[in-house]
Amino acid sequence: MPRVPVASEDERKFIVDGIQSDFRLDGRTSRMYRPVLLATDVVNTANGSCLLKLGGTIVMAGVTFEFTRTSQESPNEGRIEATVDGSGCHSLRIFGRQRHLFTKQISRSLNYILNNPKCFDREQLCVVKGHHCWLVHVDISVLRYEGNLYDACSFAMKAALSETKVPSLQVTHDEETSEVTVDVCDDPFQFGLLNVSNLPVFISVSQVSGIHIVDTTLKEDSVTLARITYGVKDNGNIVYMSKDGGGSLDLLNLRSMSKVASDIGPQMNSLLLDKIHLSKAKQPLWGHVNENLLFDDINFV
């Protein structure tokens, strides 16, 4: 993970002491997230999109559809892949190969939960069994980084996918020649939606001198020894887990960290769901008229 050098040993102590007395640099408690702000359907050209702010971290997710053939191994499933791109983001602090490895790691984690049959049903992306399916690209670009990219990306991905308009198709099956023809519907207002109710969100739990905190900022990252990213479903089940940060953990800490994650996961899931509903209601109000609207916090929910 990217780390900023902390100015001095005193500053480090200040951060750690704050965490230990449950009063972090920005006044949060150890289990509080920074405010999540999101706006969905912000890009005209994408089938679904979401601009998400998690404190100072800003990510943009866009979902696009591509029509392809099904693979031989899974003839009745579509394909979906997520990519995280941080190439234009100077605030990521790391450069070159390190940055590439970092963003690749996040895309890999996202792909794990997308390809887990218990999290995302890929059969809904199949158009004609054994013939045609959708290949869904979820492109996430990092606009600003101030810590906790994992969680921000997963929130944005879930929000974007839940708002995605699947182009509706007309499939005609010729009985005699057994030929399948697929036509795109003329009506642009006819579309389907994806079922993303099971899709988990990432909850990263960091350990700083024995205390477990969520949603670390850049400065807190630099005093973090180890961090575990959990994929948590809305029922609190854990579907993904990976570690970074370069430190080690004992078993007791591991247990309490997974407890923290499975407690907070459902909360964040329902928060996100509420926000998505609110944003849906707000959409007609602001439309796509003024680009500046995107940068005004009033337009977010």
Place this chain on the structure above:
Amino acid sequence: MPLDTHSELLKSIDINEFYKLCITSTSKRPDSRSYLDCRPLKCLPNILQNSNGSSMIRLGNTRVICSIKCQLAKPSLKSPSCGYIQPLVLLPRTQAYTSFGRRTQIINNNAVLSQTLLDIILKSNMLHLDDLCIEQGKWVWCVSCDLFCINNDGNLLDCCLLAIVHALKQTTLYTVKIDSDTGKPLVYTKEKLKLKLYDEPLCCTMFVYDNELIVDPTLNEEQVATTLIHVVLLKNDQICLLNKTGGTIFPTEKFQQCYGLAKQYIHSQRQILEKANDSKTVE
């Protein structure tokens, strides 16, 4: 690498001097072999589960794994009834990291060894390419021999050739019939045929140091040697390949001596190989 003793230090600083000292003082090689001794040879057949035939050869510290994989291919227009055989040597990647040998040099060495092996296989007639034909002009077998060197401690050509011969002996091919309607091959995985080998070329590598012929060089010895000689003999002791790499001038009578040494050396190799074939594993 421990540098505790004087000889270890000398070895890492000046390999030539070290070798000279060793030969003159003891008239034995650094690993206490005499000039005509070869290192202990071990052959293990069928060590890989994903190949049609495989083997591991261990000659002292040199270890080579050979895997034979048979795949279907379309024959070339030039020779529609011939299959393919592709030996491919991969030197250890460790070598690219240590100061010894640069990357491009290793890739070149791979190419040279692979080409030499291909030449030996084709010229010795150990394997008829016509046998690999399933239907003329349509389908043939492509036999890929991947030689993976785990460790290179000299005398790779001997090891690679031993490994290929040993692995090819184990190799079985699936029975393939061609569907006359669709032209598609039908593979019967249950019925297997042994690949027919007509000959077994084996190689003996020696080098000249101070006008002495020494067999089975290690990697260090390959560095100090002034000239390397490869002799490949067939089953009936006929010479298949004789190669001398530059270096010192060499009287013709010496080649007789080379041939005699190679005959002796290859004979013992052949015995070990046959024993390995009979009892599957042998020390």
Place this chain on the structure above:
Amino acid sequence: MLSNTNCGWVDGPEELFDPLQFAVDLEMTDKSSDNGVRDVNSLKNDDRVFISKGLITKANGSSYVELGLTKITCSIYGPHETTTDESYSKCLLDTSIKFSPFSRPKRIDPLRITYENSNEMDDTEEAELCSMLEECLLPCILLHKYPKSQIDIIIDIIQEDNEANLLSAIVLSTTVALIDACIELYDTVVAKSLKIDSNLLTVCYMPNLAQVSSLFFDGELTTNELDKYVDECIKQCHILHKAICKVIIDDLKNKDQESKQTKIA
């Protein structure tokens, strides 16, 4: 790139077909019949461990590990002067993992095996394994003892048996090789993967410190079930740890005896 164009030295067909895709009597699920190898090792031993070290003479440390039917070699080169300027205060780890052409039922094109120093920016399984391995090793090596230097870890997968064994074997071989290279470690790190149904859990564990250095999970479990899985993994890690200890202690004893003998001589 030089390495890629120069590798295709032998004439060959343009396209190769795996014969099994045309198989008529497909019973390849029954692995015991398709090759002689299974007959030898058919004792149903996924946990059979074989460890040996020091077989690659040019490397500073090396090891060969068999775990079940997974076979892996690992060699360590370094610590040596670093070529990059990423970090000076600590040692850099450069891991490179490659599958050999015959490691899987389908042949892997050997042109992909390059001799480059670090893996290129590719999105392959190998790159993922590399990052997992690095994460697992970072807490265990005393990196601050080797400033301005770099340790190269070169791993070749000779044969892969199943997904669950792979990372475990890689970590095991790396630990043994690191010990063989005399690199200072806090503890020996061992890894064990459990695959039950569609849940895959890998835990890298340091038994003496009782610390988990890395873990990975894919599947779906409640927290209580997950804890049980982790406990089970750690139990298995202890068994592997014993195997490593035995090899290292035996090796040390041998060396000790040898040095005594040479002194007498």
